[in-house]
Each structure stands twice: as structure tokens, then as C-alpha cells.
Amino acid sequence: MAKRNRGWRQAFSVYVQPRVLGMIFLGFSAGLPFLLVFSTLSAWLRDEGIALSVIGYFSWVGVTYSTKVFWAPVIDRMALPGLTRLLGKRRGWMLIAQLGIALGLVGMGSSDVHQQLQQIALLAVAVAFCSSIQDIVVDAYRIEAAVPEYQGAMAAAYVFGYRVALLVAGAGAFYIADFSDWRTAYYAMASAMSVGIVATLLVAEPEHRSDQQAEAIEGSVESALGVDRKIGGPMKLIAWFSDAVVSPFVEFFVRNGKTGLLILCLIATYRLSDITMGVMANPFYLDLGFSKKEIAEISKLFGFVMTILGASLGGVLVVRFGIMRPLLLGAVMVASTNLLFALLAVSEPSLMLLAGVISADNLSGGIASAVFIAYLSSMTNSTYTATQYALFSSLMTLPAKLLGGLSGRVVEQYGYESFFIYAAVVGLPAIILAATLLALQRVARTDSHNR
Known part of the structure; x- marks a missing residue:
């Protein structure tokens, strides 16, 4: 990079950039739900006398995070009616995911562990699903909102916010539960999601630049698959799959050889x-x-x-x-x-x-x-x-x-x-x-x- 000649003092000044500071709060929002559907949830269930074998099944909630790659193309391509126009491509999805997490946590806190355990499990999956969407969008926002030389600082700010959130969702939730009860703890965690919601509303939507080479690749892949958009129906669906799923792989190897x-x-x-x-x-x-x-x-x-x-x-x-x-x-x-x-x-x-x-x-x-x-x-x-x-x-x-x-x-x-x-x-x-x-x-x- 041409900018490598920066002095140390100038290099450290990257942390006062508004978008770098904003990543602290988005990182907090991304980290908060994680423990609330894993170890903190396990502690709550065990504290209520739920069998260890049943608690073990709740670890399957983590599959939602591991499979987020399957719905990332949808988030890259699909516009949300109204929200995308109002907030932009990334912030619209971000807000929907954060509201979903907050509502899911309220639902979990409102459920009776002994009478509505299945409902808690479903709500935990819903929270994890919304959290995985938020992860995808925050990652995309972080990449698009800053030039490559600032990406390390954006990542560091994200890590700081994420780690603070883990302390809040871990030790913080335990303190609240000990002082009051688990229902109050989950209500408090739901309210803490307001940090991310406010940050989403305040940060600026990044610029979305079109790439002519990527568009040309999409056309070439469609042609190779024999896809004709004009026919509609199944062909249109295949064309979408080609552009959203196949072309990203092809583009990567065309660009890097x-x-x-x-x-x-x-x-x-x-x-x-x-x-x-x-x-x-x-x-x-x-x-x-x-x-x-x-x-x-x-x-x-x-x-x-x-x-x-x-x-x-x-x-x-x-x-x-x-x-x-x-x-x-x-x-x-x-x-x-x-x-x-x-x-x-x-x-x-x-x-x-x-x-x-x-x-x-x-x-x-x-x-x-x-x-x-x-x-x-x-x-x-x-x-x-x-x-x-x-x-x-x-x-x-x-x-x-x-x-x-x-x-x-x-x-x-x-x-x-x-x-x-x-x-x-x-x-x-x-x-x-x-x-x-x-x-x-x-x-x-x-x-x-x-x-």
C-alpha cells in the first residue's frame, strides 16, 4: 500500500474515525445474543433443575450460526420493502435482525421453563437465526464502510465491542439473575439490544459500488448454464441462483487466478x-x-x-x-x-x-x-x-x-x-x-x- 509510510501517531489516529468508533457498538450488538442462547441459557435451565441430557440438546442451536453461509446470498441480493429504501441495503437488514433478537429474548424471558420448554427452544433458535443474520450484515457493513487500510482497526473495534457484550451477557446476566431472577435478566439483555438499534439508526449506509467485471461474469455464467431470464418461471430462479451463489465463486478465481x-x-x-x-x-x-x-x-x-x-x-x-x-x-x-x-x-x-x-x-x-x-x-x-x-x-x-x-x-x-x-x-x-x-x-x- 502506498499509505504504509504513515507514522505511528498517525496510524493510531485511525481509532477516532467515526465509523471505527461505530463498530464498537455494532460489535456489542453482535456479541450480546451469543451466550444468551448457549452457556447463559444452559445455566438458567440447570438452575431450574432441567436434566443435563435435555440441556445438551440445546447446543444444537449453534448449527444456526454454522449454516449462515446458506442465507448470506439472500441478504446480499434481497431488498426489504420500505426498509431498504429508508435505511439502505445493510442497515435495513441490520435493524430487522436486531428487533428480532430483542423480541426473541423478551419471549424467552416470558416463558415458563417447566411448562414451556419447547417454546424456549424455538425462541432460542429464532434468536440465533436473527443473530446469524446480524453477523452477516455487520460483517458486510464493516467491509464496505471503510477502505482496506482501516479494516484492521474496524476489526479491533468490533472485537472490543463483542468482548464487552460477552461480559454483559455472561457475568452481567448472572449478577442480575442472582439479584432478581432469570426473567429479569433476559428482559435486561433484550433492552441492551437498544445499543445496536441506536447505532444502526445513527451510522451512515456505506456506498454500494457496482463492479462491471462481476456483472460480466454473471452474464458469462448464465450463458454457460443456458439460462435465459426472458423465459421467466424456473429460468428466473436458476438465474438468481447463478448470480447469487455460483458467480461469487467464479468471480473470486477470475480475480485471483x-x-x-x-x-x-x-x-x-x-x-x-x-x-x-x-x-x-x-x-x-x-x-x-x-x-x-x-x-x-x-x-x-x-x-x-x-x-x-x-x-x-x-x-x-x-x-x-x-x-x-x-x-x-x-x-x-x-x-x-x-x-x-x-x-x-x-x-x-x-x-x-x-x-x-x-x-x-x-x-x-x-x-x-x-x-x-x-x-x-x-x-x-x-x-x-x-x-x-x-x-x-x-x-x-x-x-x-x-x-x-x-x-x-x-x-x-x-x-x-x-x-x-x-x-x-x-x-x-x-x-x-x-x-x-x-x-x-x-x-x-x-x-x-x-x-
Whole structure:
């Protein structure tokens, strides 16, 4: 980027940009519903004496988040009568989703756990569905509302708001329930959605630029499929599917060529080390002999502060150096901090050492997350922002979650020290791919300069 020569002071000034500040409140709105249909809901049900087997079934609500890629094309293409004209393409969907979440939470709070458990389950699915829509639209808004060099800062602001919301929906809901009851807690959480609603009404709708190359690709794909819009009926539906679902894939590879495969491989492997290690982190702390209170205090205090600090630093690094160099740095840091856990595994239990390792892990994770979100954002085309980002985010987590499922077996057979070394090693593909793409970018820039 031509803007890499910015000084550090000027780079940090990105956080006073109105749209960057606005992302804090939209991030809060996105994070608030998550725990309310997962761990906080589980605590409420158990507190009311619901069987663990029944509570376990409620985890299936999470499937709604994992399948959001299927309705992202609809959100990218479908206009909401009245609202789209009044608020715009993104803010209209955002408002509908936020109102749906608030109403769903009120409904859950109004339901009797013992007499209307099925109703609570259906309302939880509805809240998760609306929340997944909000995630899609907020991601699309974040990408479209700022230039690429500000995407790291937008991501950092989003992470900060999201993390605060997790504290409110977790510890905050528990405090309210303890002081009053769970019904009041869910009513309070529903009212907290007003933060997102007000932010949606105040922020400006981003500019939606048409891409002539994307339009040409859509025409080519329709022609290849033998679609004729003029016939109507089924042909019109096939044409819509072609433009909304098939063309985003085709456009990505037309734009990136053979490098597109390397990019997809990087997206699929970048979180491998982080997620693989994360599955075993809390069992590891407990097996070392630390109490749940000590783990909670250190992970919440140091974890929250260092994650926010890391995400903020990641945003500044993107402004200062572009995306690719901080992306490589994040991959190296995440893999390296797993080796600190291996050191912790062979050391005498120490709260100071635990705090240091958790701090380093969350700092590197915060940097990597903000920069990686900026990278994914830069890979989308403005015509298919929501669809392509939803595809990238699904690809980002699926391989990591599948590999993470083997974590327990590795620990059982080889021990924690070997496991954390293994978790560091699985981060090598991301480091190699990031370095390769950085080198290709430099070659392309040199060729362009020589011309």
C-alpha cells in the first residue's frame, strides 16, 4: 500500500474515525445474543433443575450460526420493502435482525421453563437465526464502510465491542439473575439490544459500488448454464441462483487466478494452531492444579485486556505496514506462544508464569484475529460482500474445529508437552502460505513498478 509510510501517531489516529468508533457498538450488538442462547441459557435451565441430557440438546442451536453461509446470498441480493429504501441495503437488514433478537429474548424471558420448554427452544433458535443474520450484515457493513487500510482497526473495534457484550451477557446476566431472577435478566439483555438499534439508526449506509467485471461474469455464467431470464418461471430462479451463489465463486478465481487456491488454503489453515490449542487450554490449567477461581480471574483479567490490546495493535499494524506483513507476524506469534504452553507443562505450577503465558497467548491471538479479519475483508468483492465473507469465515473455522476434535486423543497418548508442540507445528502451513503470498505480492508490485 502506498499509505504504509504513515507514522505511528498517525496510524493510531485511525481509532477516532467515526465509523471505527461505530463498530464498537455494532460489535456489542453482535456479541450480546451469543451466550444468551448457549452457556447463559444452559445455566438458567440447570438452575431450574432441567436434566443435563435435555440441556445438551440445546447446543444444537449453534448449527444456526454454522449454516449462515446458506442465507448470506439472500441478504446480499434481497431488498426489504420500505426498509431498504429508508435505511439502505445493510442497515435495513441490520435493524430487522436486531428487533428480532430483542423480541426473541423478551419471549424467552416470558416463558415458563417447566411448562414451556419447547417454546424456549424455538425462541432460542429464532434468536440465533436473527443473530446469524446480524453477523452477516455487520460483517458486510464493516467491509464496505471503510477502505482496506482501516479494516484492521474496524476489526479491533468490533472485537472490543463483542468482548464487552460477552461480559454483559455472561457475568452481567448472572449478577442480575442472582439479584432478581432469570426473567429479569433476559428482559435486561433484550433492552441492551437498544445499543445496536441506536447505532444502526445513527451510522451512515456505506456506498454500494457496482463492479462491471462481476456483472460480466454473471452474464458469462448464465450463458454457460443456458439460462435465459426472458423465459421467466424456473429460468428466473436458476438465474438468481447463478448470480447469487455460483458467480461469487467464479468471480473470486477470475480475480485471483491460480493464487486463489493458495488464498483458500491460507484461510483454511490460519486458525488451526489457535483453535487446536484452545480446546485443551482449560483442562490443562485444571490438570496443573490451578483452581477454577484462579483460572477465571487470570483468564478474564489478563485474557480480556491482552486480547483487546492485541486487536488494537493489529489494527494499527495494518494501517502502518499493510496487511500481509502483520498477517505473517500473527501466524508466527500464535504458533510460537503454543511453545510457551509446552514450557508451562514441564514447569512447577506458578500463577505468575500462568499469567505471563495467558497474556502472551491472548496478545498474539488478538493481533492475529484483527489482521486476519482485515485480510478476509480485503478478499471480498463489493458485489458479493456478504456471500464471500460468509464463505471465507466458514472455511476459516471448519478445518480447525475438525482437527480440534482430535486434541484430547493426542493429549491422552502423548501428554500435554507433546500436544502443545504439535499445536505449534500445525501452525507451520499458515506461516509458509502467508510468507509465500507476501513474496508473490512483492513480485507483483515490482513488476507493476517496472512497467
